[in-house]
Amino acid sequence: MIKVGIVGGTGYTGVELLRLLALHPQVALQAITSRADAGTPVSQMFPSLRGLVNLSFVHPDEAHLEQCDLVFFATPNGIAMQQARSLLDAGVRVIDLAADFRIQDIATWEKWYGMSHACPDLVAEAVYGLPEINREAIKSARLIANPGCYPTAVQLGFLPLLEAGVVETSSLIADAKSGVSGAGRKAEIPTLFAEAGDNFKAYGVAGHRHLPEIKQGLARVKGSEVGLTFVPHLTPLIRGIHATLYAKLTQEVDLQALFERRYAGEAFVDVMPAGSQPETRSVRGSNNCRIAVYRPQGGDTVVVLSVIDNLVKGAAGQAVQNMNIMFGFPENMALNIVPLLP
Amino acid sequence: MIKVGIVGGTGYTGVELLRLLALHPQVALQAITSRADAGTPVSQMFPSLRGLVNLSFVHPDEAHLEQCDLVFFATPNGIAMQQARSLLDAGVRVIDLAADFRIQDIATWEKWYGMSHACPDLVAEAVYGLPEINREAIKSARLIANPGCYPTAVQLGFLPLLEAGVVETSSLIADAKSGVSGAGRKAEIPTLFAEAGDNFKAYGVAGHRHLPEIKQGLARVKGSEVGLTFVPHLTPLIRGIHATLYAKLTQEVDLQALFERRYAGEAFVDVMPAGSQPETRSVRGSNNCRIAVYRPQGGDTVVVLSVIDNLVKGAAGQAVQNMNIMFGFPENMALNIVPLLP
Amino acid sequence: MIKVGIVGGTGYTGVELLRLLALHPQVALQAITSRADAGTPVSQMFPSLRGLVNLSFVHPDEAHLEQCDLVFFATPNGIAMQQARSLLDAGVRVIDLAADFRIQDIATWEKWYGMSHACPDLVAEAVYGLPEINREAIKSARLIANPGCYPTAVQLGFLPLLEAGVVETSSLIADAKSGVSGAGRKAEIPTLFAEAGDNFKAYGVAGHRHLPEIKQGLARVKGSEVGLTFVPHLTPLIRGIHATLYAKLTQEVDLQALFERRYAGEAFVDVMPAGSQPETRSVRGSNNCRIAVYRPQGGDTVVVLSVIDNLVKGAAGQAVQNMNIMFGFPENMALNIVPLLP
Amino acid sequence: MIKVGIVGGTGYTGVELLRLLALHPQVALQAITSRADAGTPVSQMFPSLRGLVNLSFVHPDEAHLEQCDLVFFATPNGIAMQQARSLLDAGVRVIDLAADFRIQDIATWEKWYGMSHACPDLVAEAVYGLPEINREAIKSARLIANPGCYPTAVQLGFLPLLEAGVVETSSLIADAKSGVSGAGRKAEIPTLFAEAGDNFKAYGVAGHRHLPEIKQGLARVKGSEVGLTFVPHLTPLIRGIHATLYAKLTQEVDLQALFERRYAGEAFVDVMPAGSQPETRSVRGSNNCRIAVYRPQGGDTVVVLSVIDNLVKGAAGQAVQNMNIMFGFPENMALNIVPLLP
Numbered sequence A, B, C, D: 001m002i003k004v005g006i007v008g009g010t011g012y013t014g015v016e017l018l019r020l021l022a023l024h025p026q027v028a029l030q031a032i033t034s035r036a037d038a039g040t041p042v043s044q045m046f047p048s049l050r051g052l053v054n055l056s057f058v059h060p061d062e063a064h065l066e067q068c069d070l071v072f073f074a075t076p077n078g079i080a081m082q083q084a085r086s087l088l089d090a091g092v093r094v095i096d097l098a099a100d101f102r103i104q105d106i107a108t109w110e111k112w113y114g115m116s117h118a119c120p121d122l123v124a125e126a127v128y129g130l131p132e133i134n135r136e137a138i139k140s141a142r143l144i145a146n147p148g149c150y151p152t153a154v155q156l157g158f159l160p161l162l163e164a165g166v167v168e169t170s171s172l173i174a175d176a177k178s179g180v181s182g183a184g185r186k187a188e189i190p191t192l193f194a195e196a197g198d199n200f201k202a203y204g205v206a207g208h209r210h211l212p213e214i215k216q217g218l219a220r221v222k223g224s225e226v227g228l229t230f231v232p233h234l235t236p237l238i239r240g241i242h243a244t245l246y247a248k249l250t251q252e253v254d255l256q257a258l259f260e261r262r263y264a265g266e267a268f269v270d271v272m273p274a275g276s277q278p279e280t281r282s283v284r285g286s287n288n289c290r291i292a293v294y295r296p297q298g299g300d301t302v303v304v305l306s307v308i309d310n311l312v313k314g315a316a317g318q319a320v321q322n323m324n325i326m327f328g329f330p331e332n333m334a335l336n337i338v339p340l341l342p
Helices: A012-021 A080-089 A106-113 A120-125 A131-140 A149-164 A210-222 A255-262 A312-326 B012-021 B080-089 B106-113 B120-125 B131-140 B149-164 B210-222 B255-262 B312-326 C012-021 C080-089 C106-113 C120-125 C131-140 C149-164 C210-222 C255-262 C312-326 D012-021 D080-089 D106-113 D120-125 D131-139 D149-164 D210-222 D255-262 D312-326
Strands: A002-007 A027-033 A070-073 A093-096 A143-145 A172-178 A228-234 A241-248 A269-271 A289-294 A301-308 B002-007 B027-033 B070-073 B093-096 B143-145 B172-178 B228-234 B241-248 B269-271 B289-294 B301-308 C002-007 C027-033 C070-073 C093-096 C143-145 C172-178 C228-234 C241-248 C269-271 C289-294 C301-308 D002-007 D027-033 D070-073 D093-096 D143-145 D172-178 D228-234 D241-248 D269-271 D289-294 D301-308
Touching (some): A002 A012, A012 A312, A080 A120, A106 A120, A106 A210, A149 A172, A149 A228, A149 A289, A149 A312, A228 D301, A241 D228, A255 A269, A255 A289, B131 B312, B143 B312, B149 B172, B149 B241, B149 B289, B172 C172, B210 B228, B228 C241, B301 B312, C012 C027, C070 C080, C080 C120, C106 C210, C131 C312, C143 C312, C149 C172, C149 C241, C149 C289, C210 C228, D012 D027, D080 D093, D080 D120, D093 D312, D131 D312, D149 D210, D149 D228, D149 D255, D149 D289, D149 D312, D255 D289
Parallel strands (some): A070 A093, B002 B070, C002 C027, C002 C070, C070 C093, C093 C143, C172 C228, D002 D070, D269 D289
Antiparallel strands (some): A172 A241, A289 A301, B172 B241, B289 B301, C241 C301, C289 C301, D172 D241
16 A cells, blocks of 8 residues: 555546546555645545545645655646655655656757756656556656657557668658547637537647657657657547557568567557557547557558547556556556446 | 356447446356347457457357346347246346336336237336335346336436425426437437537427336335426437436425435435536446435425436446345445546 | 627627628628737638638727627627617617626616626616517617527527416426537636536526526516526537426417417527427527427426527527617528538 | 439438528529438428428439439439439439549449449549639539549648649658548448547548549649558548648748649638648538648648538538539539638
8 A cells, every 4th residue: 555645636637547546456545736726625626536535635735745655746847847856855756747757858848848947857867657668667766757648649659660660760640639638627718618529620730749759759769860740630529549650661561460569468558450440439548558550552651540548548547557567566456447438 | 256148238238238247356247149240259349348358249049148147138128028037937137228127017018118018927026126216125136127217317316305205296397318328329310420419409208218117116106196297308428317307395395405314325326515516427437326406596496406327327337236236246346436537 | 781890709609790790791890899809810710700701809999889880799798888878879779799788677687697787777778689579679779688598598488388378487497408609718617628528417506697587588478477497507519509498288278389370470480390309400500499399298288399509599690680670671681591400 | 593403312412402502592493302201391301491491302203303404413322323324315414422423444433432333434524523623624514523522622732732743742641530421321330429429530541432532633633643541530520521631842842822822713722821720610511621731840741731511612512613613603602601610
């Protein structure tokens, strides 16, 4: 049994952490902080948690997070980097669901996120929490940079191709579609039901913050820079990311076998049978990534379809998976969830 | 560990049973039948179940259902009444999720369902599976008539008022709204996305099959006939029923206390604090019914709001709850689910 | 050709006015005001209007609205009452789409809207702009209080019953469901796609601002106070209101004939054939109200189904209809729109 | 005034033709055929047309289509090719909204559509009805092959690049997303609300019938074969296609100027300002195609975003546009529609 705190529990990644942790047999929830909503019972804001989470939101100053074994940051970008050091110094391990520790190159991070970084040395120490690549390092990490949602779906899809060195990496294309919960629980006009409903659009075409994160991840795998065009789109569903990936093959390869082999031991990556087309709802509420791989008309363009639930494998579920790895619990503890279909 | 079979596993109540039973620690799934899809792996039709359900659909003749301890019928109306007797004779207990055993008056059933009943004597034996009313009888029942979705939401909402005798029962009104999954997984034009999406309508205003079921249930509670106007509506959401109930008060009563007291011991009925307005998503994927009660402007009209997930508390979840009761398992075994929000 | 101004053009009623007026052959749009977005081309905020509306939003102080023949207020409550007098004094006619002039009893208005009224005398002069009741008064009105969306759907549904005096009026029930655009184009969490999508809930059960407006309208028809329980609900569609109305019959009457006769000459009220169930999408984008009337099981409860597009007949369309009446244009000019289905 | 008939009026392209033609000042609707629904008033099936279309569906044998000036086929593939010749022989002009006359290479057509072609000579005569390319030929055509929905969005997006010869054409990529109405008004499980709602998936990745149509169109422009990977997706909206197109630049070019120049004279193609991201709803219900062009991070990949309403510019609207051109009416007659937003 470990003591766990959550900083910033009123957003979608926060409530999703609560959904997953409420039934985790090895977790004792100690505190959930919120400046704006301190004193409000969690179950008043999220009636879905009535009878399951009996805590109230607490002001950060009164949360005694330093007494936890682990603290999740489900905060906007720029918060965790202010508070992580003191927690680490107190012996608390930290998983940041925001972007503060994801980009190793500080200048790049500062350019895309528009602020100065408060602790570059911790960035150097942080482990990028994509278990399918970094499982060993995660086990002993003090500080985890939990990957972004798009980066999770896109990297898992490209990974086998880049590891095997079978595609041109100068002009990769990732055409990604996200449900609206990816924008967070923030009062903004473009994500109103009457704006985002019955509507489809691209956004961030000129440049999106997940671009450098994906490029960094792919470059690590390949060992050198990659060229990537990344176009995210907003689609009228609540949860789900569908990444459609395009690359040019440079040699003959059995794509289906390559992908199945790569993910054979992975509990949360499901390579579907040849000819399948994964649906986002097939992972709704679960920590799975489902992947299918195609070579249309036998040409030299490989197409990978990769779906996740952006709030689970793309955020809170992956964070819990990282926690399980860090503390030696079975990796799927509290994550053995049947997707909600229909 | 009990052996369980499902007849008709390709509809929404079937796949929902599978979702719930896949992780039930006391259930061994023996067979799932389908005439049309015999031989197809369940997980091919429902990729959400990949790695969780390894059975294929099997033809009813080869299912050996008589070797099960319990068989669920997740079939269209009129099937269970043909097959229940031979299973019961073989010592198998039966839960019918369709309507075959719900209406005690055979003439009424035949009128509303448009067919002759195959086994009136079994109707007489069948126990109406609403645990909040019939828990004791369910324990020893051989044959359960699992309630309809609207009847569950409406009866649970009216129950405390009728038991306490505090409302006029000659002109009750139930204005109910259902998600589209309530219509089943059937190829029909009116429930296409492009028809039911971004649209709202009433249906069955002149008469809906759930009307006699609700009236029968309310009459049992009151001890005599009740007058009910029931108007169902189709609303563009996948899961969820919201019943808005109206009745005229005949005496002063503390409504909030009345409801809280009635459901104090019920794990799956949540009386919300005064002033709450339950959302369907607050029960999405779970077996809960959430209820709020109002007396607008202090007048003599009481308004009850009652929400359930039509596929869970309104169908498969209630069936599993009944199974748990019948076999002496904890009533919430495999039903301890956190609703999926957002 | 009349000169028309719009105050507050950045909300949904504003852009809907623009959609309807852009093609009106007798309207010259002079100015659309917005404090926050002055200088922004209208078609930049609403690309649907590219090539159709070439104005930019202008600051109210520079709009020269006093030179218009007619000014629409598509503003939050409390704005029109500050500015109407000076326009009227300048000879401009005014249609307020907000609630400032809807309630004749000032104390009632102040209670429900939480502010002091700036010009009670103008309230007394204002004409309630429901053409099906007030057509003659509208013709010569200087100042129109354009009805609310719920009040339009509910009053048109109850009207024939109350005029004919065939129902009990002490306990009318209006169970109404609205699409999310009814909440306006405001950055608020409850109307986010990820909150309001795939979800259904009641709101304002204890009391909603449209209650006194509806009661006032019904009382005018009946000649005395009525008792009304009004429960609004939020349903996941963009446009549309569906009101389900319940009343107790006090005498025998041919309901279908009553409704058809009442609305025989009305271009925008369509009494559907007996047995119909109007869908909200059947009026999407149009100024129609479609109505069906039922007497379920031949009992003494009459059920009326009434649907409108909340932004058209429930707001901007009715405002244009009022304008047409005021200026002697054909009542359906620029409103002869085929609903968008699917 | 021309006499117009519609064969197959019960699908989405049929009812959309009716929506557009109902208000066309130069069209007299003569007959709308349906074998299954002969005798049913059109407005009974589509209440949105009450008071606007007073015809009933008529059996094809009694439609006297040979007396029309123009007949639209809004039928499944394979019907128009059976009936077009006799109409043409009778002097009737024909617009086929299905695929029978779209592919010039008969073997290719037969392979993708799985049937023998009934009249290859008429295919040779048929004019591909994309006005932005073929306006002159359309004017005098007897027989129009109205383009598919995806082909319209994709070709209009790629056109300026291929005409200018500024991109590699061996590995074009079209990642396209369609609303569910594109699947037609057919009773099928995958397009049920509870299946397609809150869900996103690719389909037809191995090969889709619109692939050869798009390749044919692009090859005509370029003068030789092109290589194209086309991946369609189903997205939970009713109307709308969003095509995201990728190509590799082979020379420096001012993309914005190139696109603006190409479409300067086109009423229905709107090149948006640099930096824009067109939304599908910005064309909802209208005949517009809106396009934006990008060169992310100044690299050599050009990204084109192209949106249409699949039922309008992608089907019925383009058919009416073709009719207007054929009969010398203003090209935008009855198509001067403001998109419905929100």
